[in-house]
Amino acid sequence: PPADSVILTPLGRFGSFAEGFVPSYQETYNLTVEREVAPNLLARASYIGNLGRRLAYPEDENYARYRPGATLGNLQTRRPYQDYTSVQQAYYGATSAYHGLQVSVERRVNNNLSFEANYTWSKAIDQYSTDVSPGFGAQPIPFNRKVNQGVSDFHVPHRMVLSYVWTLPTLSRQPPWVRHILGGWESSGIGTLQSGRPFSVTSGVDNSLSGLGTDYADLIGKPHLDMGRSRGEKIAQYFNTAAFAPNAIGTFGTSPRGVLNGPGLANIDLAVIKSFPVKERMNVQFRTEFFNTFNRPNFGNPYNVQRVAARFGRIES
Numbered sequence: 001p002p003a004d005s006v007i008l009t010p011l012g013r014f015g016s017f018a019e020g021f022v023p024s025y026q027e028t029y030n031l032t033v034e035r036e037v038a039p040n041l042l043a044r045a046s047y048i049g050n051l052g053r054r055l056a057y058p059e060d061e062n063y064a065r066y067r068p069g070a071t072l073g074n075l076q077t078r079r080p081y082q083d084y085t086s087v088q089q090a091y092y093g094a095t096s097a098y099h100g101l102q103v104s105v106e107r108r109v110n111n112n113l114s115f116e117a118n119y120t121w122s123k124a125i126d127q128y129s130t131d132v133s134p135g136f137g138a139q140p141i142p143f144n145r146k147v148n149q150g151v152s153d154f155h156v157p158h159r160m161v162l163s164y165v166w167t168l169p170t171l172s173r174q175p176p177w178v179r180h181i182l183g184g185w186e187s188s189g190i191g192t193l194q195s196g197r198p199f200s201v202t203s204g205v206d207n208s209l210s211g212l213g214t215d216y217a218d219l220i221g222k223p224h225l226d227m228g229r230s231r232g233e234k235i236a237q238y239f240n241t242a243a244f245a246p247n248a249i250g251t252f253g254t255s256p257r258g259v260l261n262g263p264g265l266a267n268i269d270l271a272v273i274k275s276f277p278v279k280e281r282m283n284v285q286f287r288t289e290f291f292n293t294f295n296r297p298n299f300g301n302p303y304n305v306q307r308v309a310a311r312f313g314r315i316e317s
Helices: 176-182 231-236
Strands: 016-017 025-038 041-060 085-110 113-126 159-167 186-193 264-280 282-290
Touching: 041 113
Parallel strands: 016 085
Antiparallel strands: 025 041, 041 085, 085 113, 113 159, 159 186, 186 264, 264 282
16 A cells, blocks of 8 residues: 555654753843932842853654645654654753843831832743753744744733831820720731733644644734723633634744733732730730732633634633
8 A cells, every 4th residue: 555544553752862962051140230319218220131051942853744745644654753753852052031120119117117119121032931851842843943932931021019018106105095996007018010921822733734733823914902992802802813824734833932912910919917915025916918909800811722713812711
């Protein structure tokens, strides 16, 4: 029978480190300018850099090569090593880069109030954001690190964190009932605001006929929608799903890695505390804490597999 019709039973998959594999290393550097701009008020600005070099990344040596007449039925016969399915190797040579501006203002305890505000503006770029061991997830587009390069999976361009501790006066000169009821309360809180993380859009079908199953969708239009829409509209369709189509046969898709950013995060936690003296060395503390004080929902990234039309683009978590 024709070679393409031979039914093969592959032995399985395995992985190893590539010949000449060497350990990775990183370079970090920073520059900080700090100044007391007012009594008990400190301002600080820092540039932070972190470069990853010779980072490990996985490649599947045995993915099925596309050729005219290729089908999923003859996938195994198009592999270089037909006795196996996946043959993964961990190579070295990937790179990463993080650059960040960190600005903070800190007020030391003064008049029973202290607070700190921190803002970070940064960018993280790499070709592969997961720690690599042989046999764990090959590059989506094989042997093309340049195409796989993009913003890191954990990239958060903007992040602000605000915190404070405020202690009310003890009212020691007031009558006991006033002192016990109104004096000595303490309030603290922390608020976080940050951008959403990036995500890619996959096709959900092996149109590359490679056996990898990691094809991106094709980008055929503008994927962004107005973020001023109602919450319900954004949950139902976070991005323009019509801007994506199944990738063409024999290709890995034209939609770039990290093409869109998911919803951001906003959260405020508060605490109210008061200690009541019982004896000279004993207090009873009343404490109440409010996590996500204003009950604001923070959403995960939307469903990103183009093949499943009923869920595609919808926020589900």
